Amino acid sequence: MQKSSLLRHVRRGLVAAVTASAAALLFTPIAGAQACPSTTDTFWKVDTLPDIPQGQMTISVIPGLCEGEGAANVFTLPPGTPLQRLTQVVAPFGAAGGTNGFTASVNVQVFDGVTFAGPFNTPTLGPKVFDLGADFSSNMQVTSTGLNVFDMSPYNVVVGGSGIGNFVVAFVMEINPNGNCTAGYNANFFTDNSQPGFFGCDPIITPPKTSLMFILGQGWVDVNKATVTGIQICPLFYAGIWGIRACTENAGPINPLKVTATPNPIPVGGFTSLTFTAPGFEGMPYLAAASFGNSPGTPTASGIVPLNFDGLLTLSMALPTVFVNFSGLISATTGTAPGLIFIPNDPTLAGLSFFVGFITLPPPPALWGISSSTQLTIQ
Numbered sequence: 001m002q003k004s005s006l007l008r009h010v011r012r013g014l015v016a017a018v019t020a021s022a023a024a025l026l027f028t029p030i031a032g033a034q035a036c037p038s039t040t041d042t043f044w045k046v047d048t049l050p051d052i053p054q055g056q057m058t059i060s061v062i063p064g065l066c067e068g069e070g071a072a073n074v075f076t077l078p079p080g081t082p083l084q085r086l087t088q089v090v091a092p093f094g095a096a097g098g099t100n101g102f103t104a105s106v107n108v109q110v111f112d113g114v115t116f117a118g119p120f121n122t123p124t125l126g127p128k129v130f131d132l133g134a135d136f137s138s139n140m141q142v143t144s145t146g147l148n149v150f151d152m153s154p155y156n157v158v159v160g161g162s163g164i165g166n167f168v169v170a171f172v173m174e175i176n177p178n179g180n181c182t183a184g185y186n187a188n189f190f191t192d193n194s195q196p197g198f199f200g201c202d203p204i205i206t207p208p209k210t211s212l213m214f215i216l217g218q219g220w221v222d223v224n225k226a227t228v229t230g231i232q233i234c235p236l237f238y239a240g241i242w243g244i245r246a247c248t249e250n251a252g253p254i255n256p257l258k259v260t261a262t263p264n265p266i267p268v269g270g271f272t273s274l275t276f277t278a279p280g281f282e283g284m285p286y287l288a289a290a291s292f293g294n295s296p297g298t299p300t301a302s303g304i305v306p307l308n309f310d311g312l313l314t315l316s317m318a319l320p321t322v323f324v325n326f327s328g329l330i331s332a333t334t335g336t337a338p339g340l341i342f343i344p345n346d347p348t349l350a351g352l353s354f355f356v357g358f359i360t361l362p363p364p365p366a367l368w369g370i371s372s373s374t375q376l377t378i379q
Contacts, residue, residue, distance in 0.1 A: 036247035037087045037153065044075045045245040046210055047192040053147070058194035060240050061094050063184035065173060070107075070214035071189045072170035073244040074114055083160040084167070084248035086110060086130075086152040091171045092243030094145035095178075095187035102144035102187030105175040107133040110157055113164025116209050121222035123212055126164050130157040137265055137351065137379045139174055144187045147243060154295075156372070158251045169246050172214060193240025201234035211242045256280070257371035259288075259356050261341075265379035269345030272376065274356065276330070276337040281360040281369050283332035288339060288358035290316035290323065294373040300359075302368035307357050330360060343378055353377045 035052075036043050049057065065071065071092075077084070089110070095102045113126030130152075132138050142148040159167035171189065179185030193205055201224055208224040215221055215228065226233050257278050266272040276286060291307035298305045307313055316323045324340035331337060341356075343349060353375055360369035 037151075038249060041087055041247045041249050042084065043245070043247055046073055046075065047241040047243050047245075049192045049243055056098075059092075059094060059190045059243070060193035061096060061188055061190045062238055063179065063186070063188050064237060065185070065188050065213070066181040066216060067173050067176055068214075068216055070109075070170050070172035070220075071242045071244065072109075072111075072168050072212040072214070072220065073242050074166050074168055074210055074212065075246060076166045077160055079165075081160060083158050083251040083254065085251035086155075086157045086159065086169075086246060086248050088152050088247045089150050089169050090243070090245040091140065091142050091148045091150065092146075092190045093142035093148055093187065094190040098145045099187070100144060102178050104142050104173060104178065104187065105139045106142055107131070107172040107174055108140050108150055109170040109172060110159065111168040111170065112159045112162040113166050114168050114212075115164060116222065120225040120227075121208055123220050123222060125168060125220060126162045129159060130155060133172075133174070135264065136353065136375075136377050140171070142171075145190075147245065155375070158254065159248070160251075161254060168212070169244050170212070170214070171244065189242060191238070191240030191242050195239065198236065201232060201239075206234050206239050207241070211240075213238065255370075255372040257358070257360070257369050259358065259371060259374040261356070261374060261376050264374075265377040266341070266343050268343055268347055268350055268378060271340055271342045274325075274339035274341065276339060276358050276371070277335065278330045278337075278358075278360050278369055278371070279335045281330050281362060282335050284330050284369075285361040286328060286330050286337060286358050287317075287361065288323070288326040288356065289313045290341070290354050290356045291373075292354050294355040294357070294375075300368065300370075302359075303370050305357065305359060305370055306373040307355055312354060326358075341376070349378045351378065 091106060110130035111125040112129050114123050116123055140150045176185050178187040195205060206224050208222055211223045212220050213223050223238050224234055260275045261272045263272055276288060289307055291313045292310050293308040294306040298307055298309045316326060322342050325338055328337055355373040355375050357371045357373035
């Protein structure tokens with residue numbers, strides 16, 4: 001296992017190389033960087049930087065964060081907050097002096113809550129509801145220096161259902177060509193810190209239970225309490241709050257009619273097992289389909305089916321040997337029905353994504369039940 005850059009530097013005493021370095025950065029406006037997709041969205045941030053950073057300001061780049069390590073912020077949901085659907089997340093990536101043009105690839109993860117325990121505020125993350133790399137075999141490209149926006153609207157990621165009362169947005173560094181794990185990186189994730197800080201971890205600058213770091217060999221830790229070889233990383237190796245932000249919209253109640261797929265992504269030449277879940281429609285007929293898109297969907301008298309009427313939808317209802325059990329009866333006892341999709345052994349299909357959903361057909365005049373759609377990816 002690759003050792004953390006922080007661990008390497010602590011052992012070698014290279015404090016100057018990995019100190020949370022205060023760097024005067026000139027922020028230039030980034031198109032849409034802090035404009036939520038809708039005026040009705042909720043804007044989430046815990047850092048102290050302006051909502052829309054402009055002009056010269058001081059931040060701290062954390063050069064000792066390795067490939068495979070990550071940054072995350074915790075966002076508290078006030079009591080009574082309805083379920084929230086993420087519309088965008090923002091990753092901070094910068095270089096000393098505000099230099100532009102450094103790039104890196106990161107993974108995006110979302111957890112529906114986190115709890116803390118013990119004297120080191122050891123975090124236990126709630127359900128992982130989104131993983132761009134694992135779920136979609138993709139990554140986010142970030143560029144210095146600024147707040148990089150990732151559009152979450154296509155993924156229907158909902159938080160608040162765990163009941164923990166917060167959610168976590170995380171970015172894990174995958175490829176950073178701007179240095180190495182031994183000597184540190186010229187460009188990396190940054191915090192809002194503007195103070196040098198040498199005499200203890202100031203809870204005002206680096207509040208507990210707010211920012212997390214994934215350290216190789218340790219996992220996720222609270223940056224306020226984290227240690228490496230017995231040395232606390234705050235404030236010499238880390239200070240401040242990550243410049244991670246998010247936007248959400250009210251999600252409404254979760255649709256109980258849903259499709260789950262295992263595995264997802266699906267290997268070329270393999271298959272995935274589906275479960276069509278439809279509580280309240282036990283013993284009723286159902287009809288499933290696949291489509292390359294789920295917006296704007298297909299309007300019906302019972303509501304909008306979140307599948308576009310395209311060639312794949314027609315094909316999925318005409319090839320029962322590939323799209324298995326895409327029609328039948330919902331079990332009278334379990335309220336579910338099984339299905340299968342066989343993926344042809346064709347390498348050109350790798351990277352293709354599509355959606356699956358279904359309707360239930362109770363006796364008239366009752367309306368159809370319409371499931372949410374689930375995105376599947378071939379790898």
